[in-house]
Amino acid sequence: MVKQDRAIRTRKVILESAARVFEERGYKAATINEILTAAGVTKGALYFHFPSKEALADGIMHAQNQWRAVPERACRVQQLVDTIAVHAYRLQSDPMVRAGVRLTLDQQAGGLDRSGPFDHWRLVGTELLEKAGAQNELLPHVDFVETADVLVGSFAGIQAMSQALSDYQDLPSRVSSLVRHILPSVVVPSVLAAVDLSEGRGAAVHAELLEDPVDFL
Amino acid sequence: MVKQDRAIRTRKVILESAARVFEERGYKAATINEILTAAGVTKGALYFHFPSKEALADGIMHAQNQWRAVPERACRVQQLVDTIAVHAYRLQSDPMVRAGVRLTLDQQAGGLDRSGPFDHWRLVGTELLEKAGAQNELLPHVDFVETADVLVGSFAGIQAMSQALSDYQDLPSRVSSLVRHILPSVVVPSVLAAVDLSEGRGAAVHAELLEDPVDFL
Known part of the structure; x- marks a missing residue:
């Protein structure tokens, strides 16, 4: 032992x-x-x-995949937003998450298979969107995999832009902007109206998770 | 001479x-x-x-900023979509554009100011959104700068994901997905219905520009 x-x-x-x-x-x-x-x-x-x-x-x-998932929410769209927001919070605060994301996006890292984290996050997103769809939280035309791909890809760029322009200081605000721009095209308006998309969400969910901590490695 | x-x-x-x-x-x-x-x-x-x-x-x-702008369109949202689509086409086909985008996103390039291309594209996007707004093509709540920032940041990530997963083969399809997910939250529905968001748009606009070529360096 x-x-x-x-x-x-x-x-x-x-x-x-x-x-x-x-x-x-x-x-x-x-x-x-x-x-x-x-x-x-x-x-x-x-x-x-x-x-x-x-x-x-x-x-x-x-x-970056080893952190505990956010708690289940009655509203699956809120659970999806929380997953994105808390990942952004960890990017700001955890050097290991940051290093992992940078490696994933290192376009000069020839020979290194960088598809793993993309595949992981696509799967996480697709599963949450499927659950949201099953609860009628999404508009009928939504393709879960396509929307998950858009969320994962755009998050990757938003964090890179935030790092280049503000060393991650403006990341919570940029992530809030991103979900406010994408979710209206896939979420039922009355559902979306009740979802917390604010920039303080990541820190709040992180604090909630800390009440019962686990080692992430 | x-x-x-x-x-x-x-x-x-x-x-x-x-x-x-x-x-x-x-x-x-x-x-x-x-x-x-x-x-x-x-x-x-x-x-x-x-x-x-x-x-x-x-x-x-x-x-990447030296290519000629896309032709003016009566519909400014179409002009914005064309600008994004043709940039994606150049990323696929022009090694110099590709190298510039990769450097911009090289999170290990400490000491290198990588804000220039972000600032350039934010300005291009903001100006086109302002023109679209002046023609009542956008919903009344739109913050031009914020939406331009979301478009630029998310495009950066979409291209990185496309490179990691398919060496840019799926870029036109991913870019089409991206604009179809973001534009409904900012564009008047009747305007958006008439905009070509298809994945073949970048190649078509590039061909249109080639009819009157200029050297880009």
Whole structure:
């Protein structure tokens, strides 16, 4: 048990160090040796957990999927908005989530399969939209997969723009703008009128989740 | 005149070589020496046109703004859609536009001011939305700047997702999805019903522009 705890801690230190090195050097330029130095672990320990640079990147990209899902809401559209808002909050506040999102969007990271996080978020979005549709919260023409794809893709760009223009300071406001622009084309108006789309939503849901915390790695 | 032509050609060769090196190595890892080798020009020639690595990146990011604007349309919303669609078409087909967009979204390019292209496209979008508003094509509550920001940010992410998942093959279809999801929240329904939002629009507008070509650098 103690041994297992130590392995989990070592894995976490390695991932955090790799995230820092990828952020500083870019995925392509970063080397395993730089990550070894930053983590202060042996080559054997690193390769035990991560057999390659790509495996390290996968581990970092995967971290954004490890947070607990937001609580179930009677209104599934609210649950969808909460999922987006709290992810934005984590992007602002958690270096590991930030590193994962940046790697996912690193268009220079040739050879690295960056489809995992897109696929994960498309699935999360599609499932929530299906539930919303089953409860008649959506307009009849909605294609769940297509709408999930638009939400995931546009969120990716909104966060990149926010980082470039304000180092994420304006992210909550930009995310609120985004959902207010997209949801009217898919949600029944009377349902949407009752959904909280405000920019404070992400912080509020995060605080709600913290009341019963779990380790995310 | 001949001398000037040669300078323009040299500048273009340097920019194309720098774009290739940035794509291959990432902005941060790329060096001026690698760009010199790729371009096959003297250090003096390079520094005459571009005093720094940042100036080279600025030149590449600026290239996406150098294409001619789409023709004026009686319907300004159509003109806005055409501007987005033809930019997507250029991203698919022009390596220099692609390199500029990737640099703009290179979240590892610390020290490089990447706000220029965002500011350019926000301005283009805001102006077209203002014209559409003046012609009563938009719903009364629309905030032109906010909607332009949502369009620019979400486009940036849609193209990144398209590159990661399909190497840009599905870009026209994703861009069509995006505008069909956002425009209903800002455009008067009877106006929107007459706008061509189809995925073939970018190629069609590009062909229209080619009938009277100009060099874009």
